[in-house]
Amino acid sequence: xxxxxxxxxxxxxxxxxxxxxxxxxxxxxxxxxxxxxxxxxxxxxxxxxxxxxxxxxxxxxxxxxxxxxxxxxxxxxxxxxxxxxxxxxxxxxxxxxxxxxxxxxxxxxxxxxxxxxxxxxxxxxxxxxxxxxxxxxxxxxxxxxxxxxxxxxxxxxxxxxxxxxxxxxxxxxxxxxxxxxxxxxxxxxxxxxxxxxxxxxxxxxxxxxxxxxxxxxxxxxxxxxxxxxxxxxxxxxxxxxxxxxxxxxxxxxxxxxxxxxxxxxxxxxxxxxxxxxxxxxxxxxxxxxxxxxxxxxxxxxxxxxxxxxxxxxxxxxxxxxxxxxxxxxxxxxxxxxxxxxxxxxxxxxxxxxxxxxxxxxxxxxxxxxxxxxxxxxxxxxxxxxxxxxxxxxxxxxxxxxxxxxxxxxxxxxxxxxxxxxxxxxxxxxxxxxxxxxxxxxxxxxxxxxxxxxxxxxxxxxxxxxxxxxxx
Numbered sequence: 001x002x003x004x005x006x007x008x009x010x011x012x013x014x015x016x017x018x019x020x021x022x023x024x025x026x027x028x029x030x031x032x033x034x035x036x037x038x039x040x041x042x043x044x045x046x047x048x049x050x051x052x053x054x055x056x057x058x059x060x061x062x063x064x065x066x067x068x069x070x071x072x073x074x075x076x077x078x079x080x081x082x083x084x085x086x087x088x089x090x091x092x093x094x095x096x097x098x099x100x101x102x103x104x105x106x107x108x109x110x111x112x113x114x115x116x117x118x119x120x121x122x123x124x125x126x127x128x129x130x131x132x133x134x135x136x137x138x139x140x141x142x143x144x145x146x147x148x149x150x151x152x153x154x155x156x157x158x159x160x161x162x163x164x165x166x167x168x169x170x171x172x173x174x175x176x177x178x179x180x181x182x183x184x185x186x187x188x189x190x191x192x193x194x195x196x197x198x199x200x201x202x203x204x205x206x207x208x209x210x211x212x213x214x215x216x217x218x219x220x221x222x223x224x225x226x227x228x229x230x231x232x233x234x235x236x237x238x239x240x241x242x243x244x245x246x247x248x249x250x251x252x253x254x255x256x257x258x259x260x261x262x263x264x265x266x267x268x269x270x271x272x273x274x275x276x277x278x279x280x281x282x283x284x285x286x287x288x289x290x291x292x293x294x295x296x297x298x299x300x301x302x303x304x305x306x307x308x309x310x311x312x313x314x315x316x317x318x319x320x321x322x323x324x325x326x327x328x329x330x331x332x333x334x335x336x337x338x339x340x341x342x343x344x345x346x347x348x349x350x351x352x353x354x355x356x357x358x359x360x361x362x363x364x365x366x367x368x369x370x371x372x373x374x375x376x377x378x379x380x381x382x383x384x385x386x387x388x389x390x391x392x393x394x395x396x397x398x399x400x401x402x403x404x405x406x407x408x409x410x411x412x413x414x415x416x417x418x419x420x421x422x423x424x425x426x427x428x429x430x431x432x433x434x435x436x437x438x439x440x441x442x443x444x445x446x447x448x449x450x451x452x453x454x455x456x457x458x459x460x461x462x463x464x465x466x467x468x469x470x471x
Contacts, residue, residue, distance in 0.1 A: 001043040003045070007025065008023060011050065012331075013053070013424070015057065016324065016328065016330075016331030018058040022062050022066065027073055028072045030148075041453060043066075045065055046066070047066045049068050049458075050067055051070055051124070052117050056333060058458065058463065059125070059458055065457065070120050071118065074089055077179070089180075090180060092118065093119075097182075098310070105250070109185040110137060112128075115311070115315045123145065124169075124170070126379075128380070130368060131217060137375065140373060144157060144181045145168070145179065147167055147176065148175060149450040150455040151451065165374050171460060174446055174451060175456075189252050189253070190250070190254070191243055194241075195303070199221065205223070217240055217241050217242050219237070221236065222366060223365030225290070226290050226291070226356075232352065234294055277320070278325070286363040333404075333425065334389050337351070337418060338419065341383040344414075347416070348367070352365070354407060355403065360396065362388035364388070368384065370384065377420065381417055383416075385419070401425050408425075418431065428463070457469065
């Protein structure tokens with residue numbers, strides 16, 4: 001059965017390195033998802049699920065596939081301001097959530113560095129945030145999900161069902177999440193108390209995370225990947241703490257208190273900032289930028305707590321609209337690995353040394369603390385993650401992929417994991433080694449049962465050997 005040509009659309013991952021043409025559909029009703037799966041079966045094509053397109057690589061891209069964009073399936077069905085339980089269609093974004101619930105004193109329990117991911121995409125990848133060390137991934141806070149499977153079954157799954165932990169985290173390859181019931185986090189202020197600390201080296205980074213682990217509500221640290229020798233691993237650490245407002249008028253919970261300003265210094269439009277960032281977006285410019293950021297962090301406000309809105313602290317990536325355009329024309333990838341605590345200092349230090357030896361230093365390094373979880377494709381370990389941004393050009397792409405594979409070997413040797421929302425470079429062998437033969441066997445057994453025709457796929461699934469049709 002031929003599909004209409006006017007449905008053809010070109011989409012990319014967030015990093016703009018991977019892209020492909022597919023047949024794009026944007027359903028607004030639950031029954032349309034069943035019709036699309038039937039259409040895929042009749043036409044012999046596969047279906048790729050796409051939320052807000054915020055995965056960096058090829059997870060929401062399907063070459064010649066039917067692309068199901070869930071962004072219009074985005075109604076908040078119910079919210080109980082007493083319990084904080086919210087019931088939503090899968091296309092609801094993190095931004096919709098906080099705008100709907102914050103004035104009642106509730107904040108999403110886990111958020112990414114941007115407010116634009118959909119809940120369906122967030123659960124497909126089981127995203128984590130700066131509170132991963134105490135809250136785990138977002139799946140830990142779900143009460144139930146309604147899922148449509150390609151075999152025709154439509155089920156409501158709760159944490160009492162093993163299938164709940166198998167559908168969440170598997171990148172939309174086992175079933176279509178239609179609806180999500182989520183327990184929101186109770187907050188008594190729209191502001192956090194943020195403690196900035198200038199950190200001199202790797203030892204200081206790991207020691208600070210452990211010292212504040214039982215005290216802070218959020219922790220994250222920026223790493224200068226250009227620093228060497230005794231200063232290797234230097235950067236700026238930020239811990240944040242929930243607060244309570246004085247008085248009955250909770251001004252900080254109002255949306256207008258949370259909205260990010262659209263200018264810098266009150267007059268410079270942020271919409272054009274990426275054009276200036278592009279001038280610095282090279283190895284020399286970023287070496288200077290990282291040095292300047294570390295130097296200013298030592299001088300300005302070091303160790304002095306200050307208030308910051310929940311939105312302002314949580315969604316750093318949203319401060320500069322269109323910032324990813326500064327990586328054009330080639331785009332960028334983000335490489336993030338998760339390493340057990342006892343091995344993380346050695347592995348992260350060696351990863352950065354490999355970058356420096358190759359002349360491919362990450363322009364931005366971000367470190368977080370994590371805990372294990374029960375989800376099938378879990379990226380959580382009792383340890384740390386280091387996220388690294390690499391600019392991609394025509395001349396360096398092969399070298400960046402070679403560097404990524406070298407860093408993979410370090411991670412695998414330490415018993416570490418990877419995160420499909422960020423991945424662009426893993427090989428099927430490296431991914432399988434990270435999650436183990438038993439988990440791979442469990443996945444393929446479920447795939448045969450729930451999606452026997454292998455309708456659900458993506459370019460990521462084909463690349464990592466997770467699509468039986470492509471094996």
